[in-house]
Amino acid sequence: MPALDDWTTTVGDDLGLGELSAEERDRVLEVARDVAHGVLRPAAPLSTFLLGVAVGRGADMAEVAARISALASRWPDQDTTG
Numbered sequence: 001m002p003a004l005d006d007w008t009t010t011v012g013d014d015l016g017l018g019e020l021s022a023e024e025r026d027r028v029l030e031v032a033r034d035v036a037h038g039v040l041r042p043a044a045p046l047s048t049f050l051l052g053v054a055v056g057r058g059a060d061m062a063e064v065a066a067r068i069s070a071l072a073s074r075w076p077d078q079d080t081t082g
Contacts, residue, residue: 027065031072038072047072 008020028048036044047068054064 024061027061031065031068034069034072039075 004025008025012018012020028051031051032044032048035047039047051061051064051068055061
């Protein structure tokens with residue numbers, strides 16, 4: 001994913017965060033996928049934001065990502081047909 005890697009490197013550098021590792025990138029994308037499919041698509045970016053806040057406050061990224069994905073897998077199906 002060269003374009004994605006270029007983008008995340010550019011943003012990380014601009015924000016003074018440095019480069020995102022492939023493992024970190026994949027973990028964030030997995031959380032976004034799990035939430036988008038298990039809850040609602042708009043919940044994906046909000047959930048990854050919350051992941052980042054938790055990690056920024058000292059939480060372990062792998063643990064928080066696993067917790068969010070587990071919550072999404074247990075989320076009740078939403079009937080959007082009315």
